[in-house]
Amino acid sequence: MRKRVAFIGTGGTIASIGKGPLDTVNYGANGLMLQADGILERFPEVQLVADVFALPYRNVPSPQIAWKEWQELVLLCDKVVAENPDLAGIVIGHGTASLEETAFFLSLTLKVPVPVVVVGSQRPASALSTDAGLNLVNAVRVAADEGARGLGALVLLNDEIQAAREVTKTSTGRMQTFRSPDVGVLGQADGDKVAWYRRPLRRLAPDTEFDIRGLDALPRVDIAYSYAGADGTAVRAFTEAGARGIVVAGFAPGFVTPGDAAALLEAKQMGVTVVQSTRAGSGRVFPTTKLAEAGFIPADNLNPQKARILLSLALTVSSEPLEIERIFATY
Template sequence: MWGFIVTCGIFLVLLCQLRLLSKRKSKSTPYNALLPNVTVFAMGGTIAGCANSSLEIVNYIPGSVGIEKLIEAVPAIKAIANINGVQVTNMGSENLTPADVLKLAKLILAEVAKPNVHGIVITHGTDSLEETAMFLDLTISTAKPIVVVGAMRPSTAIGADGPMNLLNAVAVASSNQSMGRGTLVLLNDRIGSAFYTTKTNGNTLDTFKSYEAGSLGIVLNQKPFYFFSPAVPTGKVFFDIYNIKQLPRVDILYGYQGLNPKLAESAVHLGAKGLVLAAMGATSWTDDGNEVISSLIREHNIPVVYSHRTAEGYSSNSCLGIPSYFLNPQKARYMLMLAISSGYSIRDIEGLFSIK
């Protein structure tokens, strides 16, 4: 009798493993029941880029390599996690749109709802990586690790950083130490918060940094080491995108000496539902420009967020509109887009951007 029960138990375990294996979309990594399951969503970018020469690290075609080949190029991943690769887009991140990012976020929401998925990795071009990462940080409410990764050198280059970055990203997404930390950005062995991390250099490997908040941790021998316990960034909120089908247009205007004040009017006339100003200094905008902004706020009831064109800084409440405080223009833009989509009033948006 006991032998029959044990035999049945073994049969059921094997049957469950076979079912899990049959549901997997990627054949890149053999299924190992002892390893966590990580889904890799591929968006393209330099990490999937190719050049004509192994010495070329500037002129190349981004988004040339598919997710299967990216995974196959890093066989060491097989010892860390079971990988399910999903190709969402394959292009340079400068060509991604809010619609692409919204689609990605909804795919991730569906994936993290699966109990057998431990974490998510997104391969992405670095030019707009921080924008996608910020959007995910504001819209994916889960304790499961979400890691956005890219590369500064194409896959064909000598010393390509993509394979190691991808390996480290999977290691971070596989670790229980990464739980409850929000969306993470990983390049060059450093782990950063999506809320604060930004691209600081167009060419060097150590480009992604957060000067004021600092890194959350580093990766050593494919093991994440965190400097702090999990914490929520000040001012971070969550937006439910389940019923959002399209994001409103929000434009960013750059501040400079002798700026054209009429550009703000043009942006609104062309369909912008909100504006973000990359202001000079803290929140400096020209007098003529401020007159136009004041008129737009008064006549069109349009939210205008004053950010800063400097890499870091604090936008104070001395401006006519809404100060972004520590958020740079590209991060403030997605915050504003989501707020408008969620039906926030200008007063609500003011409270959203205020320092709690």
């Protein structure tokens, strides 16, 4: 019996139609994006691997995707599972610019029992040698695979299956842009089978403590990028804007300039939670004496954009430092 998979399209390069087969850079200026059903029609091969149906949503440039769209996608996943008890999995098409953030948010907040795979492409659907079609086919294959269950939200591009927590975009234009530093892929979607090699150990959907269904907004959390000579201006601006949390993209393995340090201590005194990440792209922030004395929480190996999402969700549960530390050690 063929497995059923739902496809939700949110736009992005995977949905884009350029001005011709060699338009691989400026296709966004054409202003044409396919809806989910149009993508399935353009790549009918997806029906060879499962019974795939489109779920109406809307096209949103991925730099514009944030809280509102995340909540809508969580609720849409709830709805399609409730209405289709035989559903094997869900695939979400997404622009690659913020794909890793959407995937991580979903991996922390989804409550559905079926696999959810987020997929994008580096070349538009209209381009010569586009990766859109094969990425979509492989995402469907993974979503329908029993091995994908219980792994949280997954990311599929370039034949590689990545965990939402670790994956990040590392190149603007190359096909192998999505990488999971330090830990690597979960598996590969090869021509003969979906091959699995490891499972995430950190807690993830659907077994999480975060429920965003009744929320009107997430607590404001900003990212302060530390650089040589940074004087704390950004930190103070975020504090004045009402930030309840600040994630620091600091020097590796977890330092900031004296100017930023002073501003962050001021923010702490005003009740702002500070999480120390780094701009390095991989590796842990260690729980040093210096961080503990300042009251800053280490982000472990989460990059700044992922740490921001986890801190926002953590603040919906508690503002106690020990609880925030527990959450960062758990997820």
